[in-house]
Amino acid sequence: xxxxAWLLEVNDIRAAFGGVxxxxxxxxxxxxxxxxxxxxxxxxxxxxxxxxxxxxxEGFAGAVRFDGIDIARARPEVVSRSGLxxxxxxxxxxPRMTVFEHLMLYGxxxxxxxxxxxxxxxxxxxxxxxxxxxxxxxVAKRLRLDHVLDNLVxxxxxxxxxxxxxxxxxxxxxxxxxxxxxxxxxNPTLVDEIADQLAAVRDSxxxxxxxxxxxxxxxxxxxxxxxxxxxxxxxxxxFDEVTADxxxxxxxxxxxxx
Amino acid sequence: MTTLSASVVCGGxxxxxxxxxxxxxxxxxxxxxxxxxxxxxxxxxxxxxLAGLLPKRTGDVSIDGTTLPAxxxxxxxxxxxxxxPQERNVxxxxxxxxxxxxxxxxxRSGLKSRIEEQLNRFPMLRGRLRDKAGNLSGGQRQVLAVxxxxxxxxxxxxxxxxxxxxxxxxxxxxFVLIRELAASGLAILMVEQxxxxxxxxxxxxxxxxxxKKLRDDAAAxxxxxxxxxxxxxxxxxxEIAHRH
Numbered sequence: 352x353x354x355x356a357w358l359l360e361v362n363d364i365r366a367a368f369g370g371v372x373x374x375x376x377x378x379x380x381x382x383x384x385x386x387x388x389x390x391x392x393x394x395x396x397x398x399x400x401x402x403x404x405x406x407x408x409e410g411f412a413g414a415v416r417f418d419g420i421d422i423a424r425a426r427p428e429v430v431s432r433s434g435l436x437x438x439x440x441x442x443x444x445x446p447r448m449t450v451f452e453h454l455m456l457y458g459x460x461x462x463x464x465x466x467x468x469x470x471x472x473x474x475x476x477x478x479x480x481x482x483x484x485x486x487x488x489x490v491a492k493r494l495r496l497d498h499v500l501d502n503l504v505x506x507x508x509x510x511x512x513x514x515x516x517x518x519x520x521x522x523x524x525x526x527x528x529x530x531x532x533x534x535x536x537x538n539p540t541l542v543d544e545i546a547d548q549l550a551a552v553r554d555s556x557x558x559x560x561x562x563x564x565x566x567x568x569x570x571x572x573x574x575x576x577x578x579x580x581x582x583x584x585x586x587x588x589x590f591d592e593v594t595a596d597x598x599x600x601x602x603x604x605x606x607x608x609x
Numbered sequence: 610m611t612t613l614s615a616s617v618v619c620g621g622x623x624x625x626x627x628x629x630x631x632x633x634x635x636x637x638x639x640x641x642x643x644x645x646x647x648x649x650x651x652x653x654x655x656x657x658x659l660a661g662l663l664p665k666r667t668g669d670v671s672i673d674g675t676t677l678p679a680x681x682x683x684x685x686x687x688x689x690x691x692x693x694p695q696e697r698n699v700x701x702x703x704x705x706x707x708x709x710x711x712x713x714x715x716x717r718s719g720l721k722s723r724i725e726e727q728l729n730r731f732p733m734l735r736g737r738l739r740d741k742a743g744n745l746s747g748g749q750r751q752v753l754a755v756x757x758x759x760x761x762x763x764x765x766x767x768x769x770x771x772x773x774x775x776x777x778x779x780x781x782x783x784f785v786l787i788r789e790l791a792a793s794g795l796a797i798l799m800v801e802q803x804x805x806x807x808x809x810x811x812x813x814x815x816x817x818x819x820x821k822k823l824r825d826d827a828a829a830x831x832x833x834x835x836x837x838x839x840x841x842x843x844x845x846x847x848e849i850a851h852r853h
Contacts, residue, residue, distance in 0.1 A: 368744045392776050393748025509769075536695065540647070540841060603776055604777050
């Protein structure tokens with residue numbers, strides 16, 4: 352494989368918080384057009400890697416390259432404008448907005464965001480907004496959020512907030528998404544459907560890096576699985592390869608070794 | 610030994626319509642009842658109503674026959690009910706030690722030995738006592754939240770998705786522990802989306818849909834019900850069950 356196939360490259364990241372070494376030289380790469388799983392025990396540093404990549408950690412050491420560009424320590428909005436968008440483990444949202452308003456926030460490259468251009472091109476703005484409305488509605492319907500579109504985000508259940516988090520990411524038209532446990536708290540039947548959608552998103556050319564503890568999902572979706580432990584890269588390979596690794600069985604899957 | 614009982618419980622939030630629409634449920638000591646159902650069915654809201662966290666409640670919630678006043682979480686706590694919410698269940702800016710101390714706020718004595726008890730139960734917390742809870746990983750935070758809830762030595766435990774965010778190994782450990790807690794005499798009511806695994810450890814399965822109880826039966830028979838499997842446990846469920 353040539354190096355150009357790597358869309359995201361993380362090299363020797365180190366980060367510590369209040370004396371706790373969360374990342375201790377983590378390195379890995381993600382291939383363009385794949386769904387790559389990121390698994391590991393609790394406290395392995397998976398979410399911290401996401402935070403470093405997406406510009407939420409100041410003062411970490413190491414390199415992050417996305418689409419050939421150095422984005423290490425870039426501001427979060429710079430990272431997301433470059434086409435790298437993430438979801439959060441604890442979905443909060445903007446409390447005073449409805450579900451629909453919330454989804455509408457994330458339409459990319461909206462002409463109407465600039466007052467001048469909004470006044471100069473009212474027709475373009477109207478058409479763009481109409482298209483965005485239709486997309487927001489379509490995404491909400493797929494995620495079974497269409498019947499709560501007018502509810503405040505704060506009135507959603509925990510699982511519904513997670514679904515909205517996925518919807519938000521899908522609406523940004525990204526090159527790559529980092530999903531932090533998108534299925535935790537989502538009903539198993541809906542998990543199946545969302546898995547199908549994530550596969551469709553991948554097939555449309557979007558690269559996905561997925562933190563998830565639901566192994567059935569990792570097995571079904573991931574082209575490649577990276578395992579982290581204690582702030583470091585442990586191993587990578589297909590689902591069958593990594594789950595056959597005794598170290599992974601012991602530290603993560605909780606298999607009793609004979 | 611304490612029995613939690615709910616009779617025709619209805620309720621919701623101030624601004625919205627009723628979320629829970631008349632649920633009857635009794636959880637006896639040594640029972641581990643698992644509530645499953647689609648997102649937005651009212652599972653978390655039901656737990657909050659039982660914990661006295663929502664003022665808008667009708668129907669009766671009682672502990673050993675004594676009614677708990679609606680919207681009075683203090684009364685519920687004093688009567689031995691402990692609740693672990695799904696989100697924001699620890700104080701992120703306080704240390705692990707301080708979180709445990711807050712959990713034991715009502716204790717008049719024996720705070721130290723109670724903390725020691727939790728550290729023996731959850732060894733992973735011992736090395737992190739001085740770290741801020743906000744710096745724990747999602748899974749570690751969940752373990753701390755359960756430990757904090759146990760500080761008051763409750764007789765009824767309400768758990769809202771205790772294994773969300775936990776690795777498969779850690780999730781199994783938590784379920785084993787919860788089962789042990791139930792076996793030791795607690796009445797436990799748990800909401801879980803990790804439904805199949807939860808039912809394997811639980812004694813009873815309760816299906817909640819659109820604010821109403823659809824089914825309440827032995828966990829084993831809920832797992833084996835084809836319709837429930839199809840609707841709530843995911844179509845891939847039989848394979849998972851096979852693997853365990």
